[in-house]
Amino acid sequence: MTTLKITPAKLGGSVCAPSSKSMGHREIICAGLSDGTSIVDNISMSADMEATLRCLEALGISFQQVPSSRVGRTAFAISGSGRVRAARSAVDCGESGSTLRFMIPLGALCGAPLTFTGHGKLVTRPLQAYYDIFDRQGLHYTTAAEGYLPLTVNGVLQSGAYELPGNVSSQFISGLLFALPLLEGDSVLEITSGLESQSYVDLTLSCLAKYGITIEHENYYKYHICGGQRYRGGRSMVEGDWSQAAFWLVAGTLGRQITCTGLHTASLQGDRVVAGIISRMGGKITSDAEGNYTALPAPTKGVVIDAADCPDIIPVLTVLAAVSEGTTEIINAGRLRIKECDRLAAMTSELNKLGAAVTELPDGLLIKGRPEGLRGGCVDAWNDHRIAMSLAVASLVCREAVVISGSECVQKSYPEFWQDFAALGGNIETVGMGEGI
Structure with a gap:
């Protein structure tokens, strides 16, 4: 210390x-979910960004550092196949709440066990909104006592009707918005309580649109998500x-x-x-x-x-x-x-x-x-x-x-x-x- x-x-x-940490997470996730190689530039590296990159590797997505157009910043060439797989059995999310909550639904697409670990306060930060969904769908998961990390997810999310509270964290909403377009069937995500941090949902929707994913919503309280969509990569600068x-x-x-x-x-x-x-x-x-x-x-x-x-x-x-x-x-x-x-x-x-x-x-x-x-x-x-x-x-x-x-x-x-x-x-x-x- x-x-x-x-x-x-x-x-x-x-x-x-x-560069924006919020947008940095979203950009490299969308790039990793794309088929082919994308360049994400103007990244200010931090422990949280390193955590998200580790998660991408665990999902079978590769990356390498390339020259940045901005002095003192980092750029990555991120290569994906348009889908995810459990390339590792465990992933350390550090202390990044965004990383953990964005990646859990993607881990739940793999059909194989993937364990999420963390440090500090992240170990105890609430994840009940996801557990409720897993329980409703019968998706197998295990946690430490009181729902704390480590969390192991083993199963595949199913398309259909989803519900989430809006007053805990918008990160749960964003996590599902990243994952549900990759399912074959259509889904509807409904927010069941007052929505806080709407601007963070806007960031997610704007990033998804940049990468070719279309999601319609009714005043941010009901999201209509067509299945079978594919992320389309390219070159992007983080604001x-x-x-x-x-x-x-x-x-x-x-x-x-x-x-x-x-x-x-x-x-x-x-x-x-x-x-x-x-x-x-x-x-x-x-x-x-x-x-x-x-x-x-x-x-x-x-x-x-x-x-x-x-x-x-x-x-x-x-x-x-x-x-x-x-x-x-x-x-x-x-x-x-x-x-x-x-x-x-x-x-x-x-x-x-x-x-x-x-x-x-x-x-x-x-x-x-x-x-x-x-x-x-x-x-x-x-x-x-x-x-x-x-x-x-x-x-x-x-x-x-x-x-x-x-x-x-x-x-x-x-x-x-x-x-x-x-x-x-x-x-x-x-x-x-x-x-x-």
């Missing part, structure tokens, strides 16, 4: 947003990641001017709303047609933030709220409790250690802003990349140093975060190394 000491300093300059850009746009609001490049102005990513939320709080965000977004330093005020369609940007927006004038309420954020950690509890605990006034609610947070800034102190990243990066941004408004233990967890999604933080003017010092928990 790595402990970093950050001496407060205002960040400023320009930084290129990593920039708005959830990672959020850290720099908040940092620019709290420090000096920061321009975040490489973003898609018409992106379907739900986290794109971060620019509007910062503006609504009084921040100054400008943009151009090339996808360059600039945050200028500005005083901000408290507002109500609805987290239903943008859960990943809530931790760093909590930092901004902690030093904004007035009170901010974050609502519809209950799903943050089942991420890599309980993010509502984590941000409450760690920001309050720095001198903030955050109150944890059952479904959100209440933050009384302290525009004078925070004091600093020792905090823990809770083995969660978004907590670590948010606490780093919080150091910009502290009077004393912020010491973050477990800082290495940024490897999950943004391995270059600390490098970019330092390049923008951050003062970082490694003060401890030890074994992780």
Whole structure:
């Protein structure tokens, strides 16, 4: 476990947003399900992306790294046969919830046993929505106690009627949307409760369409999926990641001017709303047609933030709220409790250690802003990349140093975060190394 000491300093300059992890997962899965070789370019590698590539190999899909058209990025030539098979008996999903939930239905097309394993909080993240489907279809599976990983699936999904709750995770919906078009018969997927994170379903539908898969839906609550479809590959560029850009746009609001490049102005990513939320709080965000977004330093005020369609940007927006004038309420954020950690509890605990006034609610947070800034102190990243990066941004408004233990967890999604933080003017010092928990 790595402990970093950050001496407060205002960040400023320009930084290129990593490629979208959400779209990266989807692009390489669709490419792998295609018949032939596809090129997926502009990938920012991370532990989560490595997990999805491992799963592709377990499903009989091969890939090799090829030169990227973007400096510092990765491209892969991904070769598939248009179907999946259990080329391995087990696959390690790391700590990636997207990987696990996207791949389970594909593993259930193989007709042979495939075991999914994981680490950290992923072992206990809920999968009951899939178990209910397997039970209804009589598909054989085994799990550890309480439905935890490892999960072994052995059988073949059948086409027909499917039901899923919409208020647990949209990843279950996406997982079935990847798999069901490969069945011979037609299927209908109906969402049985309020749908959260609709934007992530939009990302899946847009990626499927790019690769030749047609799915019709009725207001996102009923999906009509024709069977016998085939994925058609090609060459694709992964767009920039708005959830990672959020850290720099908040940092620019709290420090000096920061321009975040490489973003898609018409992106379907739900986290794109971060620019509007910062503006609504009084921040100054400008943009151009090339996808360059600039945050200028500005005083901000408290507002109500609805987290239903943008859960990943809530931790760093909590930092901004902690030093904004007035009170901010974050609502519809209950799903943050089942991420890599309980993010509502984590941000409450760690920001309050720095001198903030955050109150944890059952479904959100209440933050009384302290525009004078925070004091600093020792905090823990809770083995969660978004907590670590948010606490780093919080150091910009502290009077004393912020010491973050477990800082290495940024490897999950943004391995270059600390490098970019330092390049923008951050003062970082490694003060401890030890074994992780």
